[in-house]
Amino acid sequence: MVNWTAEEKQLITATWAKVDVADSGGEALGRLLIVYPWTQRFFDNFGNLSSPTAIIGNPKVRAHGKKVLTSFGDAIKNLDNIKKCFAQLSKLHCDKLHVDPENFRLLGDILIIVLAATFGKDFTPACQAAWQKLVRVVAHALAHEYH
Amino acid sequence: MVLSAADKTNVKGVFAKIGGQAEEYGGDALERLFVTYPQTKTYFPHFDLSKGSAQVKGHGKKVAAALVEAANHIDDIAGALSKLSDLHAQKLRVDPVNFKLLGQCFLVVVATRNPSLLTPEVHASLDKFLCAVGTVLTAKYR
Numbered sequence: 001m002v003n004w005t006a007e008e009k010q011l012i013t014a015t016w017a018k019v020d021v022a023d024s025g026g027e028a029l030g031r032l033l034i035v036y037p038w039t040q041r042f043f044d045n046f047g048n049l050s051s052p053t054a055i056i057g058n059p060k061v062r063a064h065g066k067k068v069l070t071s072f073g074d075a076i077k078n079l080d081n082i083k084k085c086f087a088q089l090s091k092l093h094c095d096k097l098h099v100d101p102e103n104f105r106l107l108g109d110i111l112i113i114v115l116a117a118t119f120g121k122d123f124t125p126a127c128q129a130a131w132q133k134l135v136r137v138v139a140h141a142l143a144h145e146y147h
Numbered sequence: 148m149v150l151s152a153a154d155k156t157n158v159k160g161v162f163a164k165i166g167g168q169a170e171e172y173g174g175d176a177l178e179r180l181f182v183t184y185p186q187t188k189t190y191f192p193h194f195d196l197s198k199g200s201a202q203v204k205g206h207g208k209k210v211a212a213a214l215v216e217a218a219n220h221i222d223d224i225a226g227a228l229s230k231l232s233d234l235h236a237q238k239l240r241v242d243p244v245n246f247k248l249l250g251q252c253f254l255v256v257v258a259t260r261n262p263s264l265l266t267p268e269v270h271a272s273l274d275k276f277l278c279a280v281g282t283v284l285t286a287k288y289r
Contacts, residue, residue, distance in 0.1 A: 031267050031270060031271075034267045034270070112255060113255060113265070116262075120262065121260075123259050125178055125182040129179075129182045129183040
């Protein structure tokens with residue numbers, strides 16, 4: 001069970017309230033595919049991923065990014081039960097999607113940078129720390145059912 | 148992993164834009180490192196790591212200076228950081244995993260202070276550059 005301090009929960013939920021999920025989700029997924037191009041291996045059917053401009057503008061990337069970040073929102077609503085909350089998603093990523101869990105860590109780090117760029121100085125060290133913990137916990141939960 | 152001509156241009160551009168503020172960026176990155184990844188504090192038992200610490204700021208300056216040096220000699224990072232590489236291998240022996248953590252924090256600092264600078268392309272180039280620096284600094288570990 002993850003221990004969240006009251007401050008961590010407050011920092012996470014306060015930030016989340018201001019996040020544009022469609023925008024930030026698309027941005028995060030797009031940057032993942034650009035910064036770590038090998039992650040494109042999971043998206044053969046997404047069409048044009050031939051350049052950073054193509055990736056950022058790709059509607060499938062935006063849509064999927066929104067979907068992924070929306071799921072993140074579920075974790076935030078269930079901070080005390082993230083493993084249970086993501087059990088099914090974990091099985092899906094293992095059995096059907098065959099995604100190496102390392103990719104969850106990479107996406108988590110990218111999301112932090114997107115939040116940093118969005119919120120600037122308001123993304124304080126304490127805020128970053130809370131969010132790095134969250135993305136670590138989410139990545140762990142998504143990997144938990146792997147076999 | 149190789150830095151393309153475009154990567155090199157992007158990285159030089161970042162440090163040109165940051166200019167004299169690099170020292171602050173270094174200090175900020177370290178502060179974030181210690182707060183976000185507390186295990187990194189184990190390398191600094193001799194430091195005052197409280198907020199605003201002069202020692203952290205001073206060390207941040209050193210780190211930033213090394214990054215600037217590497218950017219200025221981006222065609223030969225190994226050459227530029229050779230002495231630092233020896234130091235890390237023989238004396239400091241910072242576990243390689245920590246360079247990634249500091250790299251992440253440096254990217255976050257650039258993002259918080261200069262979001263428009265960190266386009267996806269520049270983000271990718273800077274990430275590669277920071278990885279390259281980490282690789283050089285751990286190259287002589289064994």
